[in-house]
Amino acid sequence: MVLILLNSTLKSVDQYICNQMYVGWRKTLTESLHTAYFQGRVYYTLNVLRKDIDNPDQRISQDAERLCKQMSTMASRLIVSPFTLTYYTYHCLHSTGWIGPVSIFGYFVVGTIANKILMGPIVATLFEQEKLEGDFRFKHMQIRVNAESAAFYRAGKVEHMRTNRRLQALLQTQTSLINKELWLYIGVNTFDYLGGFLSYIIIAIPIFTGIYDGLSPGELSALISKNAFVCIYLINGFTQLIDLSTTLSDVAGYTHRIGELREVMEDILHKQCDYDPASGESFDFDSDFNVHAGPVDTAFILDHLSYKSPYSDELLVEDLSLKISQGTHVLVVGNTGTGKTSLLRVLNRLWEAESGFVQMTTCFGPRGTLFLPQKPYLTDGTLREQVIYPLKDIYPASGSVDDDRIIKFLELAGVSSILKRTGGLDEEVDWNWYDVLSPGEMQRLCFARLFYLQPKYAVLDEATSALTEEAEAQLYRTCKQLGMTLVSLGHRSSLEKYHDVQLKLCGGGRWELSWLKGGNSSLNHRDETM
Numbered sequence: 410m411v412l413i414l415l416n417s418t419l420k421s422v423d424q425y426i427c428n429q430m431y432v433g434w435r436k437t438l439t440e441s442l443h444t445a446y447f448q449g450r451v452y453y454t455l456n457v458l459r460k461d462i463d464n465p466d467q468r469i470s471q472d473a474e475r476l477c478k479q480m481s482t483m484a485s486r487l488i489v490s491p492f493t494l495t496y497y498t499y500h501c502l503h504s505t506g507w508i509g510p511v512s513i514f515g516y517f518v519v520g521t522i523a524n525k526i527l528m529g530p531i532v533a534t535l536f537e538q539e540k541l542e543g544d545f546r547f548k549h550m551q552i553r554v555n556a557e558s559a560a561f562y563r564a565g566k567v568e569h570m571r572t573n574r575r576l577q578a579l580l581q582t583q584t585s586l587i588n589k590e591l592w593l594y595i596g597v598n599t600f601d602y603l604g605g606f607l608s609y610i611i612i613a614i615p616i617f618t619g620i621y622d623g624l625s626p627g628e629l630s631a632l633i634s635k636n637a638f639v640c641i642y643l644i645n646g647f648t649q650l651i652d653l654s655t656t657l658s659d660v661a662g663y664t665h666r667i668g669e670l671r672e673v674m675e676d677i678l679h680k681q682c683d684y685d686p687a688s689g690e691s692f693d694f695d696s697d698f699n700v701h702a703g704p705v706d707t708a709f710i711l712d713h714l715s716y717k718s719p720y721s722d723e724l725l726v727e728d729l730s731l732k733i734s735q736g737t738h739v740l741v742v743g744n745t746g747t748g749k750t751s752l753l754r755v756l757n758r759l760w761e762a763e764s765g766f767v768q769m770t771t772c773f774g775p776r777g778t779l780f781l782p783q784k785p786y787l788t789d790g791t792l793r794e795q796v797i798y799p800l801k802d803i804y805p806a807s808g809s810v811d812d813d814r815i816i817k818f819l820e821l822a823g824v825s826s827i828l829k830r831t832g833g834l835d836e837e838v839d840w841n842w843y844d845v846l847s848p849g850e851m852q853r854l855c856f857a858r859l860f861y862l863q864p865k866y867a868v869l870d871e872a873t874s875a876l877t878e879e880a881e882a883q884l885y886r887t888c889k890q891l892g893m894t895l896v897s898l899g900h901r902s903s904l905e906k907y908h909d910v911q912l913k914l915c916g917g918g919r920w921e922l923s924w925l926k927g928g929n930s931s932l933n934h935r936d937e938t939m
């Protein structure tokens with residue numbers, strides 16, 4: 410009996426060794442790949458981040474792609490696992506009685522709990538790592554965009570130090586992530602190896618408790634072999650599920666991060682999409698999201714509007730009521746920080762109003778309202794694309810683009826010299842427009858764009874601040890000749906002569922309205938219509 414047992418045990422041990430050799434070989438390969446992966450990850454972080462610095466959408470889609478790959482690995486295993494587990498559970502129950510499946514299930518539950526405990530901190534750290542990657546990328550982009558200004562401040566060392574600080578924070582989090590993942594891998598591997606021993610304990614219990622005493626040596630040997638096979642495969646099925654925990658922790662971290670980014674972006678889109686940019690009509694949504702057509706001769710309606718900046722409790726403007734209608738040019742003045750640009754942010758739904766009602770009743774675009782922001786915005790591409798921007802993208806079917814008009818408006822804006830530099834309207838340029846144009850040229854080019862698009866209403870936020878008063882006069886005259894109603898924000902008193910009404914923001918929520926032509930009669934009525 411002892412010899413038979415020894416013989417069958419040796420056979421099983423052979424089988425076990427083969428199995429363990431396979432498992433061991435698989436693990437060694439996986440571990441070396443993981444080690445290489447971890448070492449590479451630090452370099453990967455640096456290199457990928459350097460290349461893929463300033464494109465958040467691309468970054469999200471990369472994360473999503475990574476997520477999809479990991480999900481497909483998980484899905485394939487998760488689909489197959491229930492079948493193999495059911496099949497081997499049935500055979501295990503048949504071969505070893507209840508003790509086999511119960512101990513294996515118990516072992517799996519313990520393994521799952523241990524993995525859950527080890528996975529928790531990994532998800533949080535992975536999330537943190539993704540966030541720090543974003544911060545580092547943002548800093549990198551900030552330096553690229555403002556390289557010249559930083560150079561004038563001789564700020565190379567300071568910026569280098571600050572960027573390094575962010576990189577160090579990122580690398581520290583990566584190291585911490587690697588350390589935490591190490592414990593998870595140790596847990597997973599220990600579970601795998603101990604599973605092999607468990608199968609032999611399950612087989613040994615009925616043998617030593619005498620359940621198989623009536624069997625002949627040959628039958629016992631065959632039974633042990635069969636039981637070992639079934640148990641090992643059942644354990645292996647569970648092991649594969651536990652192995653998924655490493656992938657699962659990555660998936661959970663990425664999902665959390667992508668989910669958060671998507672929520673923020675959807676929130677922004679939801680706030681911005683109250684009117685249809687491609688439509689020639691004007692629309693507004695009421696609180697129940699019903700659409701109403703707005704008045705046609707009015708660009709903006711402000712009704713008892715109060716607003717403040719997001720990080721302050723003090724109101725910038727309180728209880729402002731105003732209608733801006735066609736033909737009445739409005740100048741918004743006030744000291745620095747009194748909320749002039751913030752008014753445009755509220756009008757554009759970039760900021761929420763604190764109370765009151767604000768409505769932009771015309772569409773955004775050539776037939777409605779266009780904004781020239783304080784910082785000129787130039788796109789990449791040819792000179793034609795700069796001038797017609799954003800016509801090509803938003804209104805692809807708007808008709809042929811007229812070369813003579815573009816050249817004429819470049820001349821009127823005083824930047825026909827750029828045409829000589831580029832060598833033509835459609836010549837591809839390999840420079841960054843922000844690097845080669847002076848601030849004044851950028852502002853003039855934006856005016857050429859405005860002339861070309863010829864909106865009904867032009868909102869100009871300190872759009873001539875880098876130009877002389879003569880240049881300013883010429884540009885304003887052209888705007889008026891082209892039939893635009895102007896809403897200007899600025900500090901210069903020279904602007905007054907081009908406007909009919911002045912809205913002065915006095916700070917602390919106070920404001921004053923006055924006529925600029927025909928005396929200084931006060932318009933401090935709450936519901937004044939202009």
Ligand SMILES: Nc1ncnc2c1ncn2[C@@H]1O[C@H](COP(=O)(O)OP(=O)(O)OP(=O)(O)O)[C@@H](O)[C@H]1O
Pocket residue numbers: 718719720725743744745746747748749750751752
């Ligand atoms: N993105 C922002 N987040 C939080 N607060 C902001 C933001 N932008 C501006 N602010 C704050 O809101 C207040 C009003 O700013 P705003 O840009 O409207 O001033 P402004 O009157 O246009 O000044 P300026 O004449 O210098 O252009 C300021 O105190 C400013 O610090």
